[in-house]
Amino acid sequence: MALSLINPCLWFDGQAEEAAQFYISIFPNSKITAIQRYTGAGKEIHGHEPGSVMVVEFELNGQTFSGLNGGPQFKFTEAISFQVNCDTQAEIDHYWTRLAEGADESRHDCGWVMDKYGLAWQILPKALKSMLSDSDEERRSRVTSEMMKMKKLDLARLEKAYEGVGLERS
Known part of the structure; x- marks a missing residue:
């Protein structure tokens, strides 16, 4: 090799x-x-x-x-992390669950998981990149706002935020 x-x-x-x-x-x-x-x-x-x-x-x-x-x-810090780009919620769930095994759950936020060795991982839907790169600032803001409420990212919720459907009004 x-x-x-x-x-x-x-x-x-x-x-x-x-x-x-x-x-x-x-x-x-x-x-x-x-x-x-x-x-x-x-x-x-x-x-x-x-x-x-x-x-x-x-x-x-x-x-x-x-x-x-x-x-x-x-020691590892969040200054370095590895991004795992996922196609589906099933992939997000798999990597999130497995990498979180034995880890301190208080160190999981906004798609980030700190594993039991202290290494930071970002478990991301591939679609998130295009959502956050959209030229429509309102769409980007809705997705960002929804993402900031999550620990493990929920692709369906992010897609709804992107489309502006099913959102609670404050």
């Missing part, structure tokens, strides 16, 4: 292999492609036991990732 020019590397504190297994169980056409292990060389710097997992390379539906067991120094 040829390496991609750009490859996200995710920093974990000892859970890189566990996280990779979790993610490949969620996304189709996914697999672990390689595991590299720490050696005794540089132990005084990296602090990991020889033979322990250093890097897990994996693919999620064809996108290559690396998971590095770097240590506790760095």
Whole structure:
């Protein structure tokens, strides 16, 4: 397998292999492609036991990732997230539910899910991009307003907001 020019590397504190297994169980056409292990060389710097997992390379539906067991120094924040673009509500429900397993639900809002490893995901209907790019400001405003009320995005509600039907008047 040829390496991609750009490859996200995710920093974990000892859970890189566990996280990779979790993610490949969620996304189709996914697999672990390689595991590299720490050696005794540089132990005084990296602090990991020889033979322990250093890097897990994996693919999620064809996108290559690396998971590095770097240590506790760095944590994920919402400043970086991965967007999952879904065709249907069933897809939205699947990815939202699976990625939210074991996670703190208070950190889920407006289509965003923070998984149990602290990694941020945006579970989005593909149609949302065109709705929010529409030249009609009123349509964009209705969709944005409805979206801001949601945790998991509801495609039917967003479509109704876009069309201006079935909305409560305040």
